[in-house]
Amino acid sequence: MKFFKACNASAIRSVFPVLLAGFSIASIQSPAKALLINGSFEAPYVTNEPLSSFWRGSQAITGWEVVGPGEVSIIGSPFVFQGITFLPPPNERRDQIELQWLDLTGVNDNCPPSTCGVRQRIATTPGQLYNLQFYVGSALGDGYAASTFISTVDLSINGGPSQSFTNPASSYEASAFPTDVNWKLFATTFAATSDTTSLTFFNGNTTYSAISALDNISISEASPTSVPGPLPLLWVSSAFLWSRRLKKRIKAKR
Numbered sequence: 290m291k292f293f294k295a296c297n298a299s300a301i302r303s304v305f306p307v308l309l310a311g312f313s314i315a316s317i318q319s320p321a322k323a324l325l326i327n328g329s330f331e332a333p334y335v336t337n338e339p340l341s342s343f344w345r346g347s348q349a350i351t352g353w354e355v356v357g358p359g360e361v362s363i364i365g366s367p368f369v370f371q372g373i374t375f376l377p378p379p380n381e382r383r384d385q386i387e388l389q390w391l392d393l394t395g396v397n398d399n400c401p402p403s404t405c406g407v408r409q410r411i412a413t414t415p416g417q418l419y420n421l422q423f424y425v426g427s428a429l430g431d432g433y434a435a436s437t438f439i440s441t442v443d444l445s446i447n448g449g450p451s452q453s454f455t456n457p458a459s460s461y462e463a464s465a466f467p468t469d470v471n472w473k474l475f476a477t478t479f480a481a482t483s484d485t486t487s488l489t490f491f492n493g494n495t496t497y498s499a500i501s502a503l504d505n506i507s508i509s510e511a512s513p514t515s516v517p518g519p520l521p522l523l524w525v526s527s528a529f530l531w532s533r534r535l536k537k538r539i540k541a542k543r
Contacts, residue, residue, distance in 0.1 A: 324411050325488070326352030328423075328506035329377070330391045335365035342396050350391075350407065356489060357405035360395040370499070373438070377504050378424040378472035390426065390504035393442065393492035403443045403451045406491035411508065413481035418511035421477050421488070425456040426470040426502030438500045441493035446479050447486060453493045470502060478511060 332351035335341050340362045347355040355361055366388040368375040377390045393406050413419065427440040443451035456473035479486075488508075492501040 324413075324419075324510075325409060325506060325508045328508075329504060330363050330389050333363070335363050335389060338365075339368045340364045340392070340396070353407040353409050355406075356408050357400055357491070359397060359400040359405040361405060361407060362392045362395050363389050364392050364502075365389055373428045373469065375426075375428070375470050375500070375502075378426065378470075378474075390502055393490065393501035393503055394494065394499065400492050402441075402493050402495050403445070403491040406443075406489055408487060408489040410485050410487050413484060413486040414510075415481055415483055417481050419479055419481060419486075419508055420511050421479065421506075421508050422474060423454075423490075423506040424472045424474055424502075424504045425454050426472045426500065426504065427456045428470050428500070438502075439494075440501045441495070442475075442501060442503050443491040443493035444477070445487075445489040445491065447482070448489070451491060451493070452477065455493070472502075472504070 327350065330350065333341070333349060342360045342362045343349055343355045344360045345355055345357055350361075350363065364375055366376050375390075377388060391407065394400065395405065421444075423442070425440050425442045428438045439455070439457060441453050441455040443453050445451045454475045456475075457471060490503055490506075494501050
């Protein structure tokens with residue numbers, strides 16, 4: 290009797306490491322892949338001037354194609370205009386130095402909303418949900434209309450209707466950053482419908498604005514809620530049936 294009790298306890302204890310191993314394997318996440326190229330617009334590097342402009346059809350911005358009738362500009366740092374210091378958003382990764390950002394209005398500031406911008410096609414998995422993040426920058430300057438830069442960036446996925454992201458959402462946010470660019474982080478999600486997805490960022494300003502600042506675009510696969518996969522569930526059910534059979538044998542021995 291004591292022997293079978295010992296066997297029962299030992300056998301049941303042996304089940305738990307197997308189950309834990311199964312759940313651990315199911316919970317392992319693959320390393321994050323860089324799905325989008327040059328999301329901080331660090332290439333090409335602006336060297337001789339504070340900015341470089343790129344016109345429709347240009348692919349000189351690594352990973353991106355310029356779309357629309359006008360142009361866009363990569364702005365180097367520090368860039369000062371009408372008393373405002375235009376710096377890129379703070380970077381959370383200490384191993385990188387980011388000095389550039391993209392102005393979707395270009396030098397001439399003459400593109401109608403959702404016409405001038407940049408596009409990139411990325412590899413995706415149909416049905417997979419993706420997280421997309423990016424910064425939009427605006428500035429208030431000295432408070433005069435000539436130096437008020439409220440930025441709106443429009444996003445179109447696969448050529449669909451544009452979704453607008455405006456910074457600042459209120460005048461209070463702009464006044465809190467009177468002489469520097471006020472960067473605001475936006476996030477959205479989308480489900481891929483094919484093995485490639487087109488992301489297009491446009492200047493969305495409906496009125497004149499000297500900047501429509503965009504930077505630090507990143508995309509990642511949305512992680513599903515931790516749910517045991519098929520293999521761990523199979524282990525659980527097998528272990529449960531095995532333990533019940535063992536108990537029945539022990540009772541029969543009694």
